Amino acid sequence: MDQAKQAINAVKVYKNGLSGKNVNIAILDTGVYGHELLNDKIVCFNDYVGGKTKIYDDNGHGTHVAGIICADRIGMAENARIAVFKVLDQFGMGKTGDSLRALEWIKRNHKKYDIKILNFSVGYLPDSKLTEKQKILDVIDELWNLGIVVVAAAGNYGPGPFSVTVPGISRKIITVGSYDDFRSGRGPTGCCIVKPEVLAPGSEILSLSNRNNGFVRKSGTSMATPIVAGAIALLLERYPKMKPEEVKLRLYNTCKRIPSQKDRNWGIVDVDKLLGII
Template sequence: MIYIIQNKKDLYICSNEYKQTIFDFHGTLGLSERLEKDEIKQLKKKKTFAKLENHVLKKNIPITLCDSEGRLRISNSSGVSITETENPLELLARHATDHTQLGLVTDKGTKVLYGRDLRLKQIPDYFKGFFGTSGSRVELSHKIHEVLIDYLQNFDYKHAEKLIRTYTKLDFDSFISKQLFTFFNLRKRNKPKKDKKQLGRVLVNNSRQTHAAEILYTIKTALSLPAFSYKNIPFIDVRCPKKDEKKVEKELKQQFDASIAKIIKLPKIKTKNDVLTKYRNLMQIGAYDAQKTTKGQGVNVAVIDTGIDYNHEQLKNRFSSLKGYDFLHETATPQDDNGHGSHVAGIIAADELGVAPQCNLFALKVLDARGYGNEADILAAIDWAIENDMHVLNMSLGSNYASNAEHSAINAALQQGIIIAAAAGNDGNTSYTYPASYQGVLSIAAVDYMNNHSWFSNKNDRLFISAPGEDIFSCYKNNKYKELSGTSMATPHIAGTLALLLSIEQEAHLEEVLEATAQELSAGQDARLYGAGLVRADKAVASILQPT
């Protein structure tokens, strides 16, 4: 809760920032003990606020004290009205403490909006966030900043608050979070407004009557409705409220040849169910040719992601009674509430859209509806994959930080012979993403349909191979389809290709096969952009079948 004390000259903000409530009024009033919320409640019961009020009133200081919801705490005879501040964040930053800053730090730059110390702009660019303390330190890391932005853009103040509290130790309530949203003028998702004043239109045929002006006059005076004639078309356009359209048409018909104007609609755009039989990305890697030999029968592929829509028309045949596991909700029904996992799964194994349309799919849900998850669930998913004899893991997810626990779990899976394909990351820079960058994991980069390096795909020395990752058409949650881009989409092309190979050969070093058969993408190809080049499912399969 933020309390605002205001008089004619000064304004003080009192917050329970750092769990401390400070009533700072010219140094004469106040509590500065360390207080918990429950303690504040107790103080209220003990009428501590009343003491404060009495003191202020006794001194006859013109003051308004209200809480963040504008509820009156005290007022006096000076008639100062309650004023809710429009920008409590600004006030907080300017007045709450010496070291609080508020700024917007994004990839495009840093802007300190409020605060006494503007040195925030000097911070290294990997420190990003809304809240900063003085000097070169801010509280929110780049990753957390992204998560926070996402929450705010989705109006999810509850989680935004939780995040702010966790990582900044600042205690803001929902009101403040909402202000934060409007304050930074983030992208709003306005609902399209309904046109309440939708007009009705009745057309009067004027082709047999030459005096259009007279007809216009008659209509305008008799019906009191606006009417317009066209220059070159013998019709008069009479406008009326939509609800009166039929009534007006009936009245006009008594004298004229009139009819309600037709509603012209654009033809429906073909979308989800217009499933083509061949897709660009599959042709690009030679998947159709490879499928003449194998479709991945008998190979178990686990997708560690947001779950999979296992009822999807293109995916349902890939699942047995064991569908995987939802580690977030601890259930055996890992349904996708985001769409990402279904998209990935579609690229691997959808009936008509997948690289290996007859492999067995398993959904290991570790990411929530917003696409976020934590390490414990990733470890549990890897453990599940080992226990249930998975052959390939697709991990189109990542963190910018390595972890010993995750690394050892990955190693345990590799030792069991599981092959892991993971997204190289969409930062477009040279940073490493994990698990993709652990040794032994296949780090997958993205290219566009012309085999150019995708602008977002990370560039580093851990890249293994490239696959199509731009505008990939695949399955989506709720039995839908969508085009998505990212190294997340490139990765399942590799998982699918591995499923094809594993169905005909379990003994060979398949990573070496993929590398040896990859298509070189340019003369003197830069491995830091493409790894070994573009994966070629057809050549890889042919290479295995070729007698040595």
């Protein structure tokens, strides 16, 4: 994670004492393992796959994502807290209905748990039913309208055009691609919107394992997405009244542009510049 932070210019932000304090982030994924570097960071856990009440992660993907966001010492925002929703099974597969149930729960309870950000490192397969995908998009947009900054992965079905997955194709939310993974989904979308808007490192990212308090490297837009979600947690710590559309505009104005990709994305997130620390 140190290399990833350097790549996105997350340097002065930590010297200024920012750590994501008082920012709660919802994670839809494979669950979370009780890693020692996540102690006291999990505000709630809902299991829509197995119906269990005790935290667990039988795949490891969700734990890796959680670690990128807020693990002690290595996370982007180590004092942020997380609300975890298990919607994917041990194989990383899931039912759209389970994700919808989790999203509806967030819609009903986001104020109670003070959820400011939703990290959605789940991409629905291109051959998923259109009606199911539209339901996900509708609820995602509702959450955005309620003041939750939704950050979603572009998916790993690239590099061809029109390869961004749902919900990353939403007009409203922030979609994240990986600048160092050739599989990263690329736009435009069917409505010719530039997607993903933001890029971050996503290749061989070191984070938490779901075994023995260990560590593991994983790659993909699923890893790039929590890097951006963590950066936004730092931003909302500094500017707690900032609205989702203001966060998105700030990203647009501060990303490091890539001249050869100026029509494909906004560029690479620049954390110090995002927070106005220069």
